[in-house]
Amino acid sequence: MYVKSRMTANPYTIAFNAPINEVIELMHEKNLKRVPVVDDEKVVGIITSSDLEKVSPTKATTLSIYEINYLLSKTLVRDAMTKEVITISPDALLEEAAVLMRSYRISTLAVVKENKLVGIITESDIFDAFIDILGFRDIGSRITVEANDVPGALADIGNIFSSFDANITHIADYRGSGGKSDVVIRTNALNTDDIEEELKKRGYLVLNVIKNQG
Template sequence: MFVSNHMTPNPVTITSGTNIADAAHVMRKNKFRRLPVVDDGKLVGIITDRDLREVSPSAATSLSIYEINYLLAKMKVKDVMKKELITVRADATVEEAALLMYNNKIGGIIVVDEAGAPVGIITETDIFKCFVDVMGLPQGKTRITLDMADKVGAVHEITAVFADLGINIGSMISHSLVEGKAEMVIRADIPDIAVLSARLQEKGYPVRHVVQIG
């Protein structure tokens, strides 16, 4: 899973000299929440819909519409854009991009090439779609959650049960809960969940939850 396969390529950009009113129009027209700011081919900042809201007059203002438009036309993107940028390369993994967004509490990252020029944007929506695709949710397989010991060989023992029953695993993921214990989530076409559950129980991996999603 690489950023290049899940980002929105060729992002719309604006210059730092663009006025706030025009930047807001571009965002509304294209339903964007963020725009890279590029001067002479170089990424110099990013502006978001939140930045625009913070500098726009409130609905309770006594200014006329003409005065508001005049003020917004005079204010430039360079006056409100964020200059400290968090970027990611197109050849980075989706997991790296997701961790950057999580740690910095942001909803999207500009994707840059080797020269630092913007080539795309990856957002929380793209990450979410990637998760849905990787887990195979649209295929409508049976999802089981089982308890497992966090030990070497556990995955081999679990998958061996599926292999013995001729069940092909569509997706599988595990994560630690507390020290020595973990949880595994498997999606597969399971013809008889009772038989599978019994076999896994015999191996010491009880099935805790079963659901059909998709």
């Protein structure tokens, strides 16, 4: 899965020399937590709700609303933005985006192609992709099986499901210690009693079964 399939394309942006109250209004109106900052089409920063808090008067201020608006109109986006922006290509793998976010401890990446901003990808996009990859919202059954971490184990498990005409829609393998793996299988079948029995006969330990009937 690629970044371009999960990113928000053509995101709202703000010019680096715009007054700070313009981005405040934009974020409030569009319910945004972050906005890329651009100079023409080139991304030069990112501004977040946390950045805005640092330059906004506190609630304890004695300034009037007119004085506050005047001060904000004199503060430019470039004075409050985070200048170091981590970018990624739209053709990069989603895993690469996740690794970058974890490495830099950030929640957003600017997606850049040929030095132009084409999108943003966030932690929420990664989480949604993870849920979809595992098919957790799909109707069917989720069966977790403990298997020996040996060649052919997944093929053998797949053959068991196939023998009962049950389609495997999603699969994940979590390798543990002691040469064992937890294999998480999602199938469109809701009645999995016979599949579970056959798995046990073949020496697999069925750890967990969850049904989703929609």
